[in-house]
Amino acid sequence: MTAELSWRKSSYSGSGGGDCVEVAQTPGTVHVRASKEQRGPVLSVPSGQWAEFVAFARGSRG
Template sequence: MSAESSRQLVWRKSSYSGNEGGECVEVAATSGSVHVRDSKDVRRPHLSVAAQGWAAFVAFAAAD
């Protein structure tokens, strides 16, 4: 994804993240991928993951 396209993403911070400036990530979803970035340094490159891979990650993280 180009830098210009990256600016058009709608980033969302986790509801578990506080406003104290701690460690947290933001995600932005598109039709085929999920983008993840460090909320403390949004100018750095972000990670792009296929939607299926993100779904598998979330399912694994939510499992007991």
């Protein structure tokens, strides 16, 4: 499944080769993986729950 996804690296990831997070979206789901382990595990989260997580992380949870 992960082969056909279009992955984007976090804008907060540096270019120094450190720990990076990548995400890919499909209808209704956001997939998350470590960029260093592209063949490793993928966390798949419903889009609504991902939006809540991002809002919480930004400190704007309402």
